Amino acid sequence: GAVVSQHPSRVICKSGTSVKIECRSLDFQATTMFWYRQFPKKSLMLMATSNEGSKATYEQGVEKDKFLINHASLTLSTLTVTSAHPEDSSFYICSAEREGAEAFFGQGTRLTVV
Amino acid sequence: RKEVEQDPGPFNVPEGATVAFNCTYSNSASQSFFWYRQDCRKEPKLLMSVYSSGNEDGRFTAQLNRASQYISLLIRDSKLSDSATYLCVVNHNAGKSTFGDGTTLTVKP
Numbered sequence A: 001g002a003v004v005s006q007h008p009s010r011v012i013c014k015s016g017t018s019v020k021i022e023c024r025s026l027d028f029q030a031t032t033m034f035w036y037r038q039f040p041k042k043s044l045m046l047m048a049t050s051n052e053g054s055k056a057t058y059e060q061g062v063e064k065d066k067f068l069i070n071h072a073s074l075t076l077s078t079l080t081v082t083s084a085h086p087e088d089s090s091f092y093i094c095s096a097e098r099e100g101a102e103a104f105f106g107q108g109t110r111l112t113v114v
Numbered sequence B: 001r002k003e004v005e006q007d008p009g010p011f012n013v014p015e016g017a018t019v020a021f022n023c024t025y026s027n028s029a030s031q032s033f034f035w036y037r038q039d040c041r042k043e044p045k046l047l048m049s050v051y052s053s054g055n056e057d058g059r060f061t062a063q064l065n066r067a068s069q070y071i072s073l074l075i076r077d078s079k080l081s082d083s084a085t086y087l088c089v090v091n092h093n094a095g096k097s098t099f100g101d102g103t104t105l106t107v108k109p
Helices: none
Strands: A005-008 A011-012 A019-025 A031-037 A044-051 A067-073 A078-079 A090-097 A103-105 A109-113 B004-006 B011-014 B018-025 B034-036 B047-052 B055-057 B059-067 B070-075 B083-091 B096-099 B102-107
Touching: A005 A011, A011 A019, A011 B047, A019 A031, A019 A090, A019 A109, A031 B055, A031 B096, A044 A067, A044 A090, A044 B096, A078 A090, B004 B083, B011 B018, B018 B083, B018 B102, B034 B059, B034 B070, B047 B055, B047 B059, B047 B070, B070 B083
Parallel strands: A011 A109, B011 B102
Antiparallel strands: A005 A019, A019 A078, A031 A044, A031 A090, A067 A078, A090 A103, A090 A109, B004 B018, B018 B070, B034 B047, B034 B083, B055 B059, B059 B070, B083 B096, B083 B102
16 A cells, blocks of 8 residues: 555646645655656656755755745655645655655646646 | 756566666765656656665566665566566655656557
């Protein structure tokens, strides 16, 4: 069964609104989670590393004020896309690594901004 | 140069064919290596880990050559259901994964 749950799986929003995506580790504690973005026919690009209890670490070129990350507990990280624009439309995926094991991915969220 | 590079593909093969994917990585400090499979509009799913000794899982064989910083995936007796994008993934900083661009495989009847 799924060990990382991501919600929602699909969302359509209007330009200028904000969208929150949740990522939960279901049966383990994840001090670190990762957020990726995938454009059509491209690979996953790491956006940021979410650290429980501290600020997220963003990759170069990712706007931290636009993509707000909160990792308030050991099982939940959220990504909020603020003031969304059509160019933010993409597939967003989170992952968490269970200690000593490979990374587990959420189901992904397809965001469409109209 | 990209940190993880894969064959560009696409690979179009008939059922029953053997197909091999290659991947190279640039960070010699990389610690763990994986092949993931991604179906259209779905999340990546782990296919297999890759070890220096090589490992096999049914029709799938993965190899790692640390000296050459090279990873391979061999699929024997291809099935229609093997059609997907295969991602080479390298991990050098616990949990932080770097993905190749993926190689698309289409198996045709």
